Amino acid sequence: MTATREVPPTGVEAQPLVEEPAAPERRLSGFLRWTTSTDHKDVGLSYMITAFVFFLAAGCLALLMRAELADPGQEMVGPGTFNELFTMHGSIMLLVFLSPFAFGIANYCVPLMIGARDMAFPRINLLSYWIYLGGGLSMVFGFVTADGAADFGWFAYTPLSDSVRSPGLGAELWLVGVALLGISGILSALNIVVTVFTMRTRGMTMFRMPILVWNFVVVSVMVLLVFPVLTAAAAMLWTDRNLGSVVYDATAGGQPIIWQHLFWFFGHPEVYILVLPYFGVVTEVFAVFSRRPVYGYKGLVFATCSIGALSLGVWAHHMYATGAVLLPFFGVMTMLIAVPTGVKMFNWLGTMWLGRVRFSTAMTFAIGFLAVFVIGGVTGVILASPALDFHLTDSYFVVAHFHYVLSGGAVFGVFAAIYYWWPKWFGKKLHEGWGHVHFWLNFIGFNLTFFVQFILGLEGMPRRVADYTEASGFRPLNVVSSIGAAVLGVSVLPFLWNAYRTWRRGEPAGDDPWDGQTLEWATSSPPPIGNFPEGLPPVRSERPLWDLKYPDRKATTGADPAARKATR
Amino acid sequence: MTGEPHERRPRWLVPSLSALTAVVISGCDLGLPSPITREGENVTRLWSVFTILALAIVALIIGLIVVVVIRYRRGHRDDIPSQRQYNFPLEITYTVIPLVIVGVLFGLTIPVQENLGSKEGAADVYVEVVGFQWQWQFRYFEDESYEGDPRIVVSGSPEQVPVLVLPVDATVRFRLVAQDVIHSFWVPEFLEKRDLIPGAETDVSPGIDNVVEVETTETGEWTGRCAEYCGLQHAYMDFELRVVDEAEWQSWSSEAADATGEEGT
Numbered sequence: 001m002t003a004t005r006e007v008p009p010t011g012v013e014a015q016p017l018v019e020e021p022a023a024p025e026r027r028l029s030g031f032l033r034w035t036t037s038t039d040h041k042d043v044g045l046s047y048m049i050t051a052f053v054f055f056l057a058a059g060c061l062a063l064l065m066r067a068e069l070a071d072p073g074q075e076m077v078g079p080g081t082f083n084e085l086f087t088m089h090g091s092i093m094l095l096v097f098l099s100p101f102a103f104g105i106a107n108y109c110v111p112l113m114i115g116a117r118d119m120a121f122p123r124i125n126l127l128s129y130w131i132y133l134g135g136g137l138s139m140v141f142g143f144v145t146a147d148g149a150a151d152f153g154w155f156a157y158t159p160l161s162d163s164v165r166s167p168g169l170g171a172e173l174w175l176v177g178v179a180l181l182g183i184s185g186i187l188s189a190l191n192i193v194v195t196v197f198t199m200r201t202r203g204m205t206m207f208r209m210p211i212l213v214w215n216f217v218v219v220s221v222m223v224l225l226v227f228p229v230l231t232a233a234a235a236m237l238w239t240d241r242n243l244g245s246v247v248y249d250a251t252a253g254g255q256p257i258i259w260q261h262l263f264w265f266f267g268h269p270e271v272y273i274l275v276l277p278y279f280g281v282v283t284e285v286f287a288v289f290s291r292r293p294v295y296g297y298k299g300l301v302f303a304t305c306s307i308g309a310l311s312l313g314v315w316a317h318h319m320y321a322t323g324a325v326l327l328p329f330f331g332v333m334t335m336l337i338a339v340p341t342g343v344k345m346f347n348w349l350g351t352m353w354l355g356r357v358r359f360s361t362a363m364t365f366a367i368g369f370l371a372v373f374v375i376g377g378v379t380g381v382i383l384a385s386p387a388l389d390f391h392l393t394d395s396y397f398v399v400a401h402f403h404y405v406l407s408g409g410a411v412f413g414v415f416a417a418i419y420y421w422w423p424k425w426f427g428k429k430l431h432e433g434w435g436h437v438h439f440w441l442n443f444i445g446f447n448l449t450f451f452v453q454f455i456l457g458l459e460g461m462p463r464r465v466a467d468y469t470e471a472s473g474f475r476p477l478n479v480v481s482s483i484g485a486a487v488l489g490v491s492v493l494p495f496l497w498n499a500y501r502t503w504r505r506g507e508p509a510g511d512d513p514w515d516g517q518t519l520e521w522a523t524s525s526p527p528p529i530g531n532f533p534e535g536l537p538p539v540r541s542e543r544p545l546w547d548l549k550y551p552d553r554k555a556t557t558g559a560d561p562a563a564r565k566a567t568r
Numbered sequence: 569m570t571g572e573p574h575e576r577r578p579r580w581l582v583p584s585l586s587a588l589t590a591v592v593i594s595g596c597d598l599g600l601p602s603p604i605t606r607e608g609e610n611v612t613r614l615w616s617v618f619t620i621l622a623l624a625i626v627a628l629i630i631g632l633i634v635v636v637v638i639r640y641r642r643g644h645r646d647d648i649p650s651q652r653q654y655n656f657p658l659e660i661t662y663t664v665i666p667l668v669i670v671g672v673l674f675g676l677t678i679p680v681q682e683n684l685g686s687k688e689g690a691a692d693v694y695v696e697v698v699g700f701q702w703q704w705q706f707r708y709f710e711d712e713s714y715e716g717d718p719r720i721v722v723s724g725s726p727e728q729v730p731v732l733v734l735p736v737d738a739t740v741r742f743r744l745v746a747q748d749v750i751h752s753f754w755v756p757e758f759l760e761k762r763d764l765i766p767g768a769e770t771d772v773s774p775g776i777d778n779v780v781e782v783e784t785t786e787t788g789e790w791t792g793r794c795a796e797y798c799g800l801q802h803a804y805m806d807f808e809l810r811v812v813d814e815a816e817w818q819s820w821s822s823e824a825a826d827a828t829g830e831e832g833t
Contacts, residue, residue, distance in 0.1 A: 079800055079801060079802075079803055079804075080800055083797075083799075083800065083802075152797075152799075153797050157749075157750055157796075157797075159748065159749050159750070159766060160749040160750065160797070160798060160799055165701075165748070165749060165799060250765075250766040250767030250770075251766075251767075255767065256750065256765060256766055256767065257765060257776065290640070290649075291642075291648055291649055292649060292650075292651065293651055293653040294653070295653060295654075296653070296654060296655075296659050297653060297654075298654075299659050299663075321752060321761055321762050321763045321795075321796075322762075322763045322765055322776065323762055323763065323765075323768070323776050323777035323778055324765070324768075324775060324776040324777070327681055327685075328678060328681075331674060331677060331681075332670075332674050335670045335673060335674055336670060338666060338670055339663065339666045339667050339670060342662065342663075342666040343659070343662060343663050343666070345629060346659075346662040347659075349629070349632050349633070349636065350655075350658075352636045352640060353636060353640065354640060354649050354650045354652075355636075355640050355649050356640065356641075356642040356645055356646070356647070356648075356649050357636060357637065357640045357641050357642055358641075358642040359637075359641070367633060367637070370629070370633060371629075371630055371633055374625065374626050374629040374630070375626055378621075378622035378623075378625050378626055379622065381618070381622065381670070381673065382615075382618045382619070382622060385614070385618060385673065385674075385677040385681075386677065386681045386684075387610075387611060387614055387677050387680035387681040387684055388611065388614060388615055388618060388677075390611075390684060390759070390760035390761055390762070391600070391611060391756070391758075391759040391760055391761065393761065393795075394752055394754075394761070394795040394796055394797075395795065454599070455599055458599040458600055458601070459599070459601060459756065460601060460754075460756025460757075460791075460793065462754065462793050462794070462795040463795075463797070464797040464802065464803075465802065465803035466802075466803045467803045467804070468803070469806075471791075472791065550648060553648050553651050554651065555651045555652075555653040556650075556651055556652050556653065557652075557653060557654045558652065558654075559650070559652055560650040560651050560652045562648075562651070563648075563649060563650035563651065563652070
C-alpha cells in the first residue's frame with residue numbers, strides 16, 4: 001500500500017479567486033428561490049428537476065403506446081390520439097428532457113469543475129431556464145386544445161405539417177415551443193462557451209479540464225451552429241402556415257424536401273448534442289470508480305471534437321430513401337463517425353482496465369451504458385450503408401437503434417449523473433441497494449423492450465403505426481416489447497422511492513464521498529454561493545483533487561513504476 | 569494495456585467468439601425476409617457481412633466489459649492501481665483498425681447501392697405508383713415516358729386494398745408520385761423502399777430520383793406498406809403485391825386493360 005487514505009484538508013495553497021461578497025449569505029427558499037435565484041447551482045437544479053418531470057410525462061405517453069400496440073386492433077386509443085402520443089413522446093424526450101437535463105448538469109458542474117464562482121451570465125442563465133419552461137409547456141398544452149397536441153411526428157415533415165393537413169392549434173403551439181426551446185438552447189450554449197473560455201481558475205488550461213467540460217464546449221459550439229437553423233426553419237414553416245408564404249409548398253413552386261434538409265441539418269447534430277454530455281458523465285464516473293486517470297485523455301478530446309465536426313456533414317443519411325441526396329458522400333461520412341466513437345469505447349475500457357472497479361450505482365449505470373451503447377453504435381453503422389438503409393429506414397429497426405443510443409445510452413447516462421452527483425447536489429447519498437434494484441429493472445426492461453424491435457423492423461413493421469394486422473405476424477414480439485416497457489416503467493418507482501427516503505432520512509454524504517478527482521468535490525456539499533470559500537487546490541493536471549490527496553501517484557505516460565512496486 | 573501486470577488473456581474468450589460466429593452464420597438471412605427480387609439478393613449478402621461484423625464487435629466490447637468486471641473489481645484490494653494514462657501505439661491501433669473496417673464496409677456497400685439505383689435499357693413493365701392519404705393507385709404504362717392514358721389502373725377501396733400485380737422474371741420500373749404528403753413505397757421482401765415526394769415528378773423539384781427498378785424472381789403474394797408517416801390512417805395504408813407467372817400475367821393484364829378502358833369511357 002503506497003497511498004494513505006488520509007485526505008489533507010482542501011484549501012492548502014488556497015488561491016483567492018475574486019474578492020468574496022462582503023454581505024453575509026442570505027438564501028431564499030422555496031418558490032422565490034426557484035423563480036429568482038441566479039446562482040448557477042439553483043438554475044442547474046431547476047433545469048434538471050423540470051426536465052425529469054417532463055421525462056416522466058413522456059415516459060407515460062410511451063407506456064400508453066406500448067399498451068395499445070400489445071395487441072392488434074384498436075383498444076385504448078384511436079389512431080389520432082396515437083399519433084399525438086408518439087409526436088409528443090419524441091418531441092418531449094429530445095427537446096424538453098435530454099438536452100435541457102444536460103444543460104442542467106452543465107450549469108451545476110461546469111463552474112465547479114473549472115473552479116469558477118458562477119456562470120459568466122447568471123441572469124441570462126435564469127432567463128434561458130424560463131424560456132425553456134415556457135417552450136416545454138407550450139408544446140404540452142397542445143393536449144388541452146380542442147384538436148389535441150401536434151400529431152405530425154417530431155420531425156414535422158412538410159407538407160404533412162402545413163396548415164391544410166395539420167390545422168390544429170396544437171401544431172402552432174408545437175412550433176412556438178420549438179422556437180422557444182431553440183432560443184433557450186442558444187442562450188445556454190453561449191453562456192457555457194463564455195464561461196469555459198473566460199472563467200477557468202489559475203492553472204486550469206484547456207487540456208486540464210475534465211472531459212465533461214470538454215464535451216460541453218463541443219456540444220455548445222454545435223448548438224450555436226445548428227439551433228439557429230432549426231429556429232429559422234420553424235419560423236419559415238410558421239409563415240407558410242400563417243402568412244401565406246410557400247417555402248415548402250410544392251403546388252406553388254416551393255420544395256417540401258428543403259424542410260428535411262434544414263431539419264436534419266439541425267436534427268442529426270442534435271443527436272450528438274443529446275448524447276455527448278452523457279459521454280462526458282460516464283467518463284468521469286469510469287475514472288473515479290476505477291481509481292484511474294481518464295485513459296488516453298487527449299485522444300478522447302480529439303475524438304469528441306471529430307465527432308462534433310463530422311456530425312455536421314451527415315444530416316442527409318436520414319434522407320437516403322428520398323432519392324434526393326448524394327448517397328456515397330453521406331454514407332462514408334456517417335460511417336466515419338464510428339471511428340472516434342470506437343476510440344471512446346476503448347478509452348473507457350482502458351480507464352477501467354487494471355483499475356479497482358467499484359460497483360456503485362453510478363458506475364453500474366455507466367457500465368450498462370457502455371454495454372447498450374455499443375449495440376446502438378454498430379446498428380448505426382448498418383444504417384449508414386444506403387444499400388441496407390433502403391430496407392431499414394422508417395422501420396422499427398430505426399426505432400430500436402435510436403432507443404439504444406438515446407434511451408439506453410443517454411438515459412443511463414442521466415441516471416449515472418444523478419447517482420454520482422446527488423451527494424454534491426443535496427448533501428446526502430442515495431441508497432445503493434435501491435439504486436441497484438433500479439438499475440437491474442431498468443436494464444432488463446430496456447433490453448426486453450427494444451431488442452425485439454430490431455427484429456420487428458427487419459420483418460417489415462413500419463414505425464409510427466397505431467395498429468398492425470393479426471396476419472402480419474408482428475404480435476408475439478410486440479407483446480414482448482410491451483411487457484419490457486411495463487418493467488421499464490416500473491423501474492422508475494424504486495428511484496422515486498429512493499429519492500424520497502433519501503430526502504427524509506438520508507445520511508450526510510460529506511464533501512467527497514466517492515474519492516473524487518475533480519474540483520467539484522473540493523468544496524462542501526452542496527457548495528455555498530461563490531462555490532469555493534476556502535479557495536482551491538492547485539491545478540497541475542486534469543485531476544487537481546486527486547493530486548492533492550495522492551501527491552506521489554500522479555498519472556504517468558508510460559508504465560507506472562509505483563504500481564509495480566505496490567503489487568509485487 | 570500491454571506491458572502491465574495482471575496481463576492474462578481470458579481462456580474462454582476466443583472459443584466462445586468463434587462459437588457465436590458459427591451459430592450466426594448458420595442462421596443465413598439473419599432476420600431479413602427472403603428477397604423476391606434480384607436486387608434484394610445482393611442486399612441479403614451485404615446484410616450478413618455487416619451483421620456478423622457488428623455482432624463480433626458487440627461480443628468483443630461486452631467480452632472486455634466482462635473481463636473488467638471480473639478481474640478488476642475492487643473487492644478487498646483497496647489500493648491505488650497503475651496510474652498509466654497513455655499508450656500511444658495501442659491508441660493508434662484502435663484508431664486505425666476501425667478506420668480499416670469502415671473502409672471495407674464502405675467498399676462493399678458501393679456496388680450494391682449502385683445496383684439498387686441502376687436503371688439501364690428498357691424495362692418489361694412500367695408502373696406509376698401514386699400515393700395519397702391513405703390509399704395507393706397503380707397505373708401501368710407502355711413506356712418510360714409515362715405519358716398519355718395508362719393502360720391499366722388499379723385502385724383500392726375502403727373495404728379492399730389495391731393489388732399490385734406483376735409478372736415473374738421481369739424487370740419492373742416504378743415511378744413514385746405523391747399527390748398530397750410524403751409517402752414511402754415499401755414491400756419488405758424487396759428489401760428496399762423509396763419515398764414518394766410531392767412535386768418530384770415535376771420540374772419544380774429537380775434532382776429527386778423517384779424511379780426504382782426491380783427484377784422479380786418469385787411468384788407469390790406479399791403485403792406492401794406505406795413506411796413514411798403520412799397522417800391519421802397511416803397504419804392502414806397497405807397494399808397487396810401479387811407476382812404471377814407469364815400465362816396468368818397475360819390474362820390478368822388484358823382483363824384489367826379492358827376494365828380500365830370501360831371505366832374510362
